[in-house]
Amino acid sequence: MGDNVGLYEKLRMYSESGAVPMHVPGHKRNVGLLGAHLPYGIDITELPGFDNLHDMRGVLRSVAERAAALYGSERAFPLVNGSTGGLLAAVRALTSRGDCVVMARNCHMSVYSAVEMNGLRPVVMAPRTDARFGISCCVDPGEVDEAISKAPGCALVIITSPTYEGVVSDVRAISGITRSRGVPLLVDCAHGAHLGFSDFFPKSAIREGADVVVTSLHKTLPALTQCALALASGPLSRPGDIARELAVFQTSSPSYVLLASIDECLALLDTRRDELFGALEGNLRHFDARVAGLRSLRIVCRGGGLDSRSGFYGYDPGKIVVCTRGVGASGAALAEALRSGHGIETEMSASDYVVAVATVCDSRERFDALADALISIDRSPGVLRCGKTPSHPPSPPAPPPTGGLVPLAEAEGATALEHVWAYPPGTPIIVSGEVISAAALREISRLAAEGASLRTSSGSPAGFVAARRANQAPATRL
Numbered sequence: 001m002g003d004n005v006g007l008y009e010k011l012r013m014y015s016e017s018g019a020v021p022m023h024v025p026g027h028k029r030n031v032g033l034l035g036a037h038l039p040y041g042i043d044i045t046e047l048p049g050f051d052n053l054h055d056m057r058g059v060l061r062s063v064a065e066r067a068a069a070l071y072g073s074e075r076a077f078p079l080v081n082g083s084t085g086g087l088l089a090a091v092r093a094l095t096s097r098g099d100c101v102v103m104a105r106n107c108h109m110s111v112y113s114a115v116e117m118n119g120l121r122p123v124v125m126a127p128r129t130d131a132r133f134g135i136s137c138c139v140d141p142g143e144v145d146e147a148i149s150k151a152p153g154c155a156l157v158i159i160t161s162p163t164y165e166g167v168v169s170d171v172r173a174i175s176g177i178t179r180s181r182g183v184p185l186l187v188d189c190a191h192g193a194h195l196g197f198s199d200f201f202p203k204s205a206i207r208e209g210a211d212v213v214v215t216s217l218h219k220t221l222p223a224l225t226q227c228a229l230a231l232a233s234g235p236l237s238r239p240g241d242i243a244r245e246l247a248v249f250q251t252s253s254p255s256y257v258l259l260a261s262i263d264e265c266l267a268l269l270d271t272r273r274d275e276l277f278g279a280l281e282g283n284l285r286h287f288d289a290r291v292a293g294l295r296s297l298r299i300v301c302r303g304g305g306l307d308s309r310s311g312f313y314g315y316d317p318g319k320i321v322v323c324t325r326g327v328g329a330s331g332a333a334l335a336e337a338l339r340s341g342h343g344i345e346t347e348m349s350a351s352d353y354v355v356a357v358a359t360v361c362d363s364r365e366r367f368d369a370l371a372d373a374l375i376s377i378d379r380s381p382g383v384l385r386c387g388k389t390p391s392h393p394p395s396p397p398a399p400p401p402t403g404g405l406v407p408l409a410e411a412e413g414a415t416a417l418e419h420v421w422a423y424p425p426g427t428p429i430i431v432s433g434e435v436i437s438a439a440a441l442r443e444i445s446r447l448a449a450e451g452a453s454l455r456t457s458s459g460s461p462a463g464f465v466a467a468r469r470a471n472q473a474p475a476t477r478l
């Protein structure tokens with residue numbers, strides 16, 4: 001595919017390439033199920049009769065009411081800027097400048113951005129890492145209680161459930177604690193818009209008692225990229241403030257194509273939920289049976305069920321997380337082998353695993369293709385060790401950071417003055433204010449070697465981090 005081809009043409013060629021999409025968006029380009037009638041002919045602005053997203057009274061209000069009824073919330077807000085816009089708005093709506101908040105360490109960068117923008121003082125809870133798979137465990141309710149006690153006047157608790165890897169926290173127990181303390185609970189449910197529609201999947205966070213939930217329809221349901229919802233219930237949820245802040249963080253020209261996609265997605269859930277989720281359950285059970293005999297590759301929560309001591313309160317079976325520890329290869333090597341050897345594109349790869357996303361738009365053949373590929377790689381894991389290594393992206397130019405630039409090789413023990421993360425998954429490896437650990441530096445150097453997209457909040461050049469060395473006095477800001 002040449003780079004001198006226009007973007008539309010490039011997209012069209014890719015869509016005809018036959019690549020198997022085990023990634024978001026959840027519609028999986030399934031025009032057979034969803035039709036191909038979006039978008040130019042219906043791309044309009046706020047014409048009479050078409051309502052206003054920032055003051056919903058007509059057709060958009062009906063969309064919002066349908067979403068609230070389906071998800072069981074008191075209020076719902078359609079979002080056209082993904083969960084990112086919803087999280088920025090919700091954090092701002094539920095806090096005042098300088099407030100203390102409690103947040104999980106594995107929150108998305110949009111939550112860190114909201115904390116910074118509003119000058120909030122975070123008390124950070126660090127879910128432990130599962131020793132078998134190297135993924136974050138759930139947030140422990142007891143830890144939430146303890147963290148609130150350490151956050152004077154705590155204004156808000158923010159957690160992610162499910163995580164990118166499908167780990168679900170006990171939102172019922174956590175919301176019981178936050179409610180008894182009079183603190184609103186915001187759950188980032190970007191990866192869980194499909195939860196709660198069938199008993200095969202964990203319950204949805206809003207039905208489990210969260211005050212505000214932000215969820216990306218586009219990730220795991222049939223909706224165009226950027227389509228999302230904010231849901232609010234109960235006396236702590238402040239829907240009026242959320243509406244006000246959504247008008248700040250979302251465009252004043254929302255796309256009716258995206259809004260129509262949200263409506264269609266909700267209509268599909270309303271009318272064909274049992275059929276679609278029944279088929280997905282059948283496909284996932286079939287997939288599980290097919291991969292039950294894998295010898296070296298292991299799939300998280302497949303075959304063995306949940307262990308109550310495992311650190312996973314619940315698990316989203318729509319995430320297929322394949323762990324490569326048993327074959328001594330990286331997640332990136334497995335993703336590359338699936339891509340180049342089997343035409344399968346996965347959602348995300350990390351040190352030791354790959355995440356594939358399964359949705360109601362996937363056919364049985366797709367699950368078979370993934371199972372065939374995994375079985376074949378499991379039998380000949382050598383393909384992972386001689387696979388092509390992705391090339392390194394060019395280093396970005398180096399805008400001067402406000403703190404000192406410290407080479408990563410010398411940064412252990414220094415205090416970070418910026419966040420460092422890779423996208424995906426968009427959760428920080430280093431958080432500003434933290435003492436930089438050897439483990440974090442190892443993770444960064446591994447990601448750099450794999451050509452991952454590493455980012456820093458002050459734009460430090462590759463190989464450096466803005467930090468204060470252990471023996472260095474704090475920088476004075478001019």
Ligand SMILES: Cc1ncc(COP(=O)(O)O)c(C=O)c1O
Binds near residue numbers: 081082188216228
């Ligand atoms: C945990 C989490 N929250 C929020 C977001 C942002 O969602 P969106 O892409 O819909 O803006 C992401 C994106 O990947 C995410 O992983």
